[in-house]
Every structure is written in C-alpha cells, then in structure tokens.
Amino acid sequence: MKRNAKVSTAVIRRLPRYYRHLCELQEAGVVRISSSALGKSMGLTASQIRQDLFCFGEFGQQGYGYKVDSLREEIGEILGINRGHTVVVLGTGNLGRAIIQNFKFSSNGFQLLAAFDVNPKVVGTTIAGVPVYHADQLEDFLARHTVSVGMLTVSISSAQGVCDRLVAAGVRGIWNFTNHELDIRQKDVVVESVHFSDSLLALSYMISQGEEDLPTEKEEKP
Amino acid sequence: MKRNAKVSTAVIRRLPRYYRHLCELQEAGVVRISSSALGKSMGLTASQIRQDLFCFGEFGQQGYGYKVDSLREEIGEILGINRGHTVVVLGTGNLGRAIIQNFKFSSNGFQLLAAFDVNPKVVGTTIAGVPVYHADQLEDFLARHTVSVGMLTVSISSAQGVCDRLVAAGVRGIWNFTNHELDIRQKDVVVESVHFSDSLLALSYMISQGEEDLPTEKEEKP
DNA sequence: TAGATTGTTAATCGATTAACAATC
DNA sequence: TAGATTGTTAATCGATTAACAATC
DSSP: OOOOTTOOHHHHHHHHHHHHHHHHHHHTTOOEEOHHHHHHHHTOOHHHHHHHHHTTOOOOBTTTBEEHHHHHHHHHHHHTTTSOEEEEEEOOSHHHHHHHHHOOTGGGTEEEEEEEEOOTTTTTOEETTEEEEEGGGHHHHHHHSOOOEEEEOSOHHHHHHHHHHHHHTTOOEEEEOSSSOOOOOOTTOEEEEOOHHHHHHHHHHHHHHHHTTSOSOOOOOO | OOOOTTOOHHHHHHHHHHHHHHHHHHHTTOOEEOHHHHHHHHTOOHHHHHHHHHTTOOOOBTTTBEEHHHHHHHHHHHHTTTSOEEEEEEOOSHHHHHHHHHOOTGGGTEEEEEEEEOOTTTTTOEETTEEEEEGGGHHHHHHHSOOOEEEEOSOHHHHHHHHHHHHHTTOOEEEEOSSSOOOOOOTTOEEEEOOHHHHHHHHHHHHHHHHTTSOSOOOOOO
16 A cells, blocks of 8 residues: 555545455456456446556556455455444434344444444343443443444434534544434544435436436326 | 536536535525525535536526525426335335335435335235335236336345346336345446445545554553 | 626636556 | 556546626
8 A cells, every 4th residue: 555645535435346346256256357357347447447546556467467355455455444443333223223233344344332322122232232322321432442433323303412422532433324414523533424315316316317308297007 | 407418427416415405404494595605504615506506507596696495496306306206115124124114205206105025924014104015016016006216125135136127127216225236238227326335435444544653453441 | 886696608627548668 | 478467657538616797
C-alpha cells in the first residue's frame, strides 16, 4: 500500500465490489485473472481497474495478470478487514434483529459485541448469541470496550440522540439505517447511511423512464 | 418536465435526497427556500442544485427561490411517485419480514401487493396485512397483476433463479437485497442493489484511514 | 425601483479512458 | 524469444463550479 494520498469516493465505492468479485472467483477456483477479464465480468474497463489499483500500489505481474487470492487479500487489507474492528447495534426492532441474525459481520472483518435497546422484553436476552443490554448501559460499555462502529437501527426520532452519545463516547463510525440525515460536527467521525427510501426512489425513477409514453393509468389484467 | 435527455446517475442519486429534504422542510413549515439555503443544509453548492433541476425544467422564481411544496411535488413526479407503482416481496425471512413491517412503501409511491415464500409455516399467513403466497404461485400472480418491482430478500443461492422468473414474467425493476450480483440480459430491466456488505466495507475503509499510524493491536480498556 | 435569485452558458476540475513503454 | 499484460502517463470526457444576464 503506497500512494493513497487522495483516493476519490468513486474508487472507495468500487473497492468492496472488487473484494466481493475476487472472493467469488476464489471460491470458483480461479487462480489468476487479468484486468480485462475482471473488467468484463464487473462491467468496468480494464483501464479503470488498473487505475484504481494504482492508487494503492502494484499488485499484478506484467504479462500474467493478478493472482486472485493475493489481490483479494491486499484489497481486504486496504479495506481494513484485518484491523479487528468492532460494532455494536443500537435498536433491536425488526430491522436490527434481522441484520443481527442475517448479516455476516465476521466475513467483513467486524466483531459484533453487543446490542442495546430500551424494551424490557429484549433487554437481558441474546439475539443469535449477541447480548442485549439496556441503552442506559451504553456509555459504561463503551468505556470498557473499543467500539469502531455503531449501527443505528433505532427509530428516526431517537437517531440523532443516540448518535450524539456514540460520538461523545469516542465511536468514530456510524452505520446509519434510519431515514434521518445525521448532523455530526466532529470531522473525524464517518457516517455511512443505508437509505432504503433513496434506493427505492432511484429505482422508481429508472423504471418510470421506460414508461414515459405509456399511459399512467394501470388496468388489472383479466 | 422538459429536457430530460441524458440525466447522469449522479443527478438521479441526488433526486431522492432533494425529495427527502424538501419533505422535512415542508413538515417544518418552511414555505420557500433558495438554492443556496438548500445547498447549505444538504452540503451541496447552490450551482449544483440549479444545474440538477435544470435537467428537468424550471421550478423556481427569479428573485424569490423555490416554493417548497411545489418543488417537492415536482421532484416526486420526476421520481415517479404518482405512477401507481407496485411491488411484491420474494422471501419472508428475517430481512424480508423486517422490511415489510418497517418500510413505508406507500410514502415512496409503491403499493405492496403480496409476498412469496416456500416455507409452509408462513404461506397462507399475512405479515402486516400483506398476504404470503407460495412461490409456486408467482407466475400466476404476475399474470393477474401489474407488478413494477420485485424485492429480492431470498437466500443468495436462489436469488438468480427467482430474478429470472420475475424478468420472464415482465417485471422491469428488481430491488436486490441479496449479496449476489444479478446477471440480467434484458436491457429494459433495471436492478437496484442494496449491498450491506459493500456499505460496511466502505465504512471500514474510511474509519481505517484515521487509524493509519495507530497500532493495529487493540487493548481492552481496564 | 433595488435587491435577490433564478436559468443557463462558459470555465474548471476531476474521473475515466487510451496509449504505450516496461517487463514477466 | 514472442505474446501478454501490467504500471503509469497523457488525452478525453463528463460533472461540478463559476459567472452573469434575465427577471421577479
């Protein structure tokens, strides 16, 4: 990993995709791949892939291409997969619970330490082996454990408040699933939002384009 | 709505954010806003906002700015919120169920018609009022109803198969929550993916940047 | 009217693509 | 060696920002 100076967000957004594709290639038993072959399978140009990797160093061999396993490893390193990152979940409603149960945090280099909620019915229980503490214990827990990321699956109304507490306690990454645009002053704190709404509306726009000349009125088919 | 020729994806991605912010402004009782004020609150330049809107028409008044309610309405129209779009859910595991229960489809202009699963324990029940049918009935249902979008919350292994069935039956939008990169040939079908993994890894990269000089080794605080 | 702010064109900036020498 | 493919610089393309006449 060398240059690294100012990596554009466009490049950062592609890194996880590279990682994902390389994992799939590795599982499929592919040993080497060229930038043009990888580009074709990902819908990118070979040039762009080489340019992206060039931000971080030299990972290939001229005349040969890239070794799938070592490139995967290198990109994982760049993404911070081996840094021992940790995460806590704030809010164990439907969505928080579903992500705790479904999402493979460890495959992404994160250890899920705990969840927090205010509902007495879930406090004290575990979800998929993850202990659920009362939200009052948050500061105490954060003082005792190094937590890299707080995952926000609380209601939109409590989002900002919980976020403020996380930041005050030194958590530097917020994974925001609420539809609230978080207001954070500390410039060393990073927010990554998953806005379902924005995603569906973008899809709505795109499918609406093909309908332009069609009537808006829909009829049930018989 | 006029020009519309080739709207870049960068603009399309910002449209839902405009819409969201305008909704919040309207709820807060704000009647008019200038491009510079909106830009300040969204972290964009006034110029960019005017340029974005310029893709679609003229929505403001010189010397005055934009009326919040009518701009919101116009952008909603552009996004296709009033087109009577419909959606079905494929897979009612933790995530599918959570989204059915939590997500306000109607606020985004979508009517949630039905869900499909193979699990006999859920087939025949309803989730938050949404009927769950057996996956075998999918083609039959699609023949009877106009469905704009299929939401994929099935397992990664069945993702491609279910997607193929949706596309074959004429569904033109796929909202993909699986970690599978769907392979779709029909170029009039649009896929919008929500990759939790990509999102968390991007966050991982960003928080790792601030740690560059720190030791990788973490110690529990006493 | 004077001040404010848009719509819209032009200038700048940054990201993608092309090209090619280096080299495996 | 010859062929392939990278690393890296240069050229192109597209998106963002600046500027300003039009006008409310």
